[in-house]
Amino acid sequence: MFKKFCLALASTLLAWGLGLEISQAQTIKIGILSNPSAINLKNKAYASYQFDRALAHKVFPNDQIKFYPRTQAQSLLTDLKKQKLDLVMGLEAQSDLQNSPSYLNPGNVLFTRHDSKYKSLAKLTIKQKKVALLASGNQGPLLKQLGLKTKRYPSVAAIETALAQKQVAAAVITDYQYQSYLSQKPTLIAAKDVNNRIETDQIWVRIAEPQITAQQLVFTSYHQLQLQKQIKTKLAQLKKQGQLTELSEKYYHQDWSYR
CATH class of the missing domain: 3.40.190.10 (Periplasmic binding protein-like II)
Structure with missing residues (x-):
């Protein structure tokens, strides 16, 4: 009888212990x-x-x-x-x-094209120009605090097209995304022919802005x-x-x- 009581007590305590662990x-x-x-x-x-x-x-x-x-x-x-x-x-x-x-603390890059007239945060803000972001980008709230309008795109390639077509004046992506894309598109770093206006205009230019680049x-x-x-x-x-x-x-x- 005593053994049955001890077994029942042990089972109860074990169940209680497991329940406590689960509840935590x-x-x-x-x-x-x-x-x-x-x-x-x-x-x-x-x-x-x-x-x-x-x-x-x-x-x-x-x-x-x-x-x-x-x-x-x-x-x-x-x-x-x-x-x-x-x-x-x-x-x-x-x-x-x-x-x-x-x-x-991800490094961001604010950038535009070489032929852009808006190569500073002040000009982008004053002229109320749109800044491109990736659909998955987390920089939106930061840019909103700085008074910038934003437009989202599904890929960096889509952002490149948007910049070329003047749909946006600049863009913000992470430093890693920026470097990865440029490694695939060296023509955005330097023109093959410096006398070719189309090639020089498309080159990407960083805009120095600590408020955006340090997150x-x-x-x-x-x-x-x-x-x-x-x-x-x-x-x-x-x-x-x-x-x-x-x-x-x-x-x-x-x-x-x-x-």
Whole structure:
């Protein structure tokens, strides 16, 4: 009788322990910027989508995570404030929301064509010229804060066409995307014939603008202080262990975790 009682007690305690362990796990809904069509095609060019997923699993290793990709930052922030999402990744700090320490500081490139009349942020802003972004780009909120109008395109090749056709006056993509595209299109770096106006006009020219080229990405939340504490602690550990650097180099081929 005593043995049966002990076995029953042990079973109860074990079940209670397992229940407690399960209850401690949580399902976290995270919104990320990406292009849904690229995800469906498993297009590995969309490094931000892969990076965000990998980092989220390292920050919440014991939790179930559901990802909700969106092409527009505003859509993510709207769902966050409606509490349809617990967190948003891939945006800069929002003044009216809770923000984690930055986990990534991607280099952006603001550029235009050699024949453009708008080779400064001031001219782009004053003349209210449109700036091109990729559909999956996360620079939209940053450009909006600077008073710039934006138009999104599905690829860097589409941005090149838009610049040539004067649909936009300039463009912003990441440094990695910029360098990768130019490696395939050397004619955008230098003209084969310097006396050929068409060849010299199409050359891409960088516009120096620290407010755009230096970006800091964070986890953003709305009334989730406990999650933010957990994120802050885990990010510090990952940075100290060099895992942020490893992820950055794996998906972006350079270290953007240095700050």
